[in-house]
Structures are given as C-alpha cells and as structure tokens.
Amino acid sequence: MSESTVLNDAAKVKMTARDVKVFYGTNQAIHGIDMDIMENEVIAFIGPSGCGKSTFLRCLNRMNDTIDICRVTGQIALDGQDIYHPSLDVVQLRAQVGMVFQKPNPFPKSIYDNIAYGPKLHGLASKKSDLDDVVESSLRRAGLWEEVKDRLNQPGTGLSGGQQQRLCIARTIAVSPEVILMDEPCSALDPIATSIIEELIAELKQNFTIVIVTHNMQQAARVSDRTAFFHLGNLIELGVTNDVFTNPTQKRTEDYITGRYG
Numbered sequence: 001m002s003e004s005t006v007l008n009d010a011a012k013v014k015m016t017a018r019d020v021k022v023f024y025g026t027n028q029a030i031h032g033i034d035m036d037i038m039e040n041e042v043i044a045f046i047g048p049s050g051c052g053k054s055t056f057l058r059c060l061n062r063m064n065d066t067i068d069i070c071r072v073t074g075q076i077a078l079d080g081q082d083i084y085h086p087s088l089d090v091v092q093l094r095a096q097v098g099m100v101f102q103k104p105n106p107f108p109k110s111i112y113d114n115i116a117y118g119p120k121l122h123g124l125a126s127k128k129s130d131l132d133d134v135v136e137s138s139l140r141r142a143g144l145w146e147e148v149k150d151r152l153n154q155p156g157t158g159l160s161g162g163q164q165q166r167l168c169i170a171r172t173i174a175v176s177p178e179v180i181l182m183d184e185p186c187s188a189l190d191p192i193a194t195s196i197i198e199e200l201i202a203e204l205k206q207n208f209t210i211v212i213v214t215h216n217m218q219q220a221a222r223v224s225d226r227t228a229f230f231h232l233g234n235l236i237e238l239g240v241t242n243d244v245f246t247n248p249t250q251k252r253t254e255d256y257i258t259g260r261y262g
C-alpha cells in the first residue's frame with residue numbers, strides 16, 4: 001500500500017516538527033527530529049524503552065515546559081503557528097492539543113465535574129444547559145455515556161480503570177481539541193478495556209488527529225495509519241503502518257519489530 005492510499009491526496013498537514021532537539025540538563029534525549037503529522041490520522045510512536053517517544057510527544061503540547069531541567073529547541077507548528085512563540089497561550093494550546101496519560105487520572109470530583117471543568121475554565125459553556133450538553137456529548141463520543149448517565153454525580157475515581165480512561169478521553173474531548181496525544185493509554189488496562197479504547201480511537205479519528213505512544217506493536221498495527229520508529233532519540237523510520245511492519249526500510253526497524261532488541 002502506498003502512503004497516498006492511506007493518506008489521501010487531500011490530507012492536510014496538522015503539525016510540523018523541524019530539527020527538534022530536547023535536553024534534560026546536559027543529557028540530550030532527542031537529536032533533531034523532523035516530522036509532519038497529518039490531519040485526522042492516527043500516528044503511532046514505537047521504539048525501545050528510553051528512545052524518546054514520550055519526550056517527543058510531550059513537545060507537541062509543551063508538556064515538557066513543566067520539567068525544570070528540560071530544554072526544547074527547533075520548531076513545532078500547529079496549523080502553521082509556532083507553538084513555542086513567546087506570546088502563545090499555553091493553556092489554550094493544551095486545549096487544542098489535549099493529552100491522555102498512561103494511568104487514568106480523573107480529578108477527585110464527580111463524573112460530571114470531571115468533564116465540565118475544562119469547558120468552564122475556557123468559557124466554552126455559559127449556561128447550565130450548554131454545560132449539560134457538552135458533558136453528554138463528550139461522554140457519548142468517548143463511549144461512556146450509557147454506563148454513567150445515571151450516576152453523573154458520583155466520583156470519577158469510583159469507575160473501573162477502563163471507564164476512568166474513557167472519562168479522561170471525554171474530559172480531553174470536552175474542550176474541543178484538534179489533536180489528542182495519548183501516552184500508552186492502555187498500558188494500565190485489561191485486554192477488554194484495551195480493545196474498547198482501540199475501537200474508540202478508530203472512531204475519534206474522524207474528528208481528531210491522534211498521536212499515540214505504545215509499547216505494544218500489535219496495538220500500533222491495529223490502530224494507526226502511520227508508524228514512527230524511534231531509536232536513541234532519533235526518528236529512524238516513518239511510514240504507512242503496514243509497510244513499516246511488513247517491509248521496513250531500515251535495518252534497525254526490522255531488528256526491533258522482529259524482536260531482536262527492545
């Protein structure tokens with residue numbers, strides 16, 4: 001399958017990274033990465049532990065700003081706008097480029113308030129009825145509404161792990177992001193909860209661009225359109241997922257996917 005088969009001709013670049021380098025103090029974790037992320041694609045980041053997948057992912061919504069010793073150089077743009085520009089509103093950026101973490105992390109609040117928090121913060125719903133609509137539509141899009149509609153006032157932390165992760169996805173959706181970053185979103189979940197999230201990713205792709213870090217190569221193969229293989233802080237190969245897994249162009253990719261290391 002050629003790249004253009006999966007990414008049709010109308011595919012639009014959503015985010016670009018150019019010569020991105022990341023340093024933790026004097027230790028360089030990312031060595032000059034260039035990447036285009038296309039609108040409405042699911043792109044998976046794979047590679048051995050410590051290769052920089054999460055570090056690079058966190059560059060895409062400036063989550064690394066929260067780590068004191070971390071320094072990012074190079075350019076990253078969202079719809080052509082430099083996300084590291086000094087005048088950029090980082091809170092707004094993180095609404096546009098939302099993030100779902102490895103371990104579900106609902107706020108210690110009700111299910112309703114977990115979802116309503118972001119829209120209230122960003123002034124997206126002024127009336128209670130508008131907020132109710134956002135809460136319902138976000139929970140529906142995250143495939144959780146039917147399971148929680150009768151207990152919206154109960155704590156989010158009382159849900160199962162898989163439900164909590166869908167709650168976190170709903171919370172991300174509630175502020176109308178364009179890109180959703182997922183850092184090993186299923187690693188704390190059982191196989192059934194994992195397959196529910198994987199199905200959800202396929203649906204979310206219609207409305208959002210999704211970047212997912214995963215240790216699980218089968219998962220990357222199942223959910224993503226394109227796969228990026230990282231090694232020692234470098235992007236070794238980026239291509240259509242099927243090609244990367246069946247016919248990699250780089251020896252290091254082949255060694256990794258055939259289990260020779262990692």
Ligand SMILES: Nc1ncnc2c1ncn2[C@@H]1O[C@H](COP(=O)(O)OP(=O)(O)OP(=O)(O)O)[C@@H](O)[C@H]1O
Pocket residue numbers: 024029047048049050051052053054055056067215
């Ligand atoms: N907060 C931090 N402080 C210092 N060094 C860090 C920090 N986070 C990551 N690193 C270092 O940066 C490098 C890349 O780590 P990163 O977590 O991005 O890799 P990864 O591919 O996501 O790994 P894993 O699959 O194990 O999560 C590693 O050498 C790691 O030790």
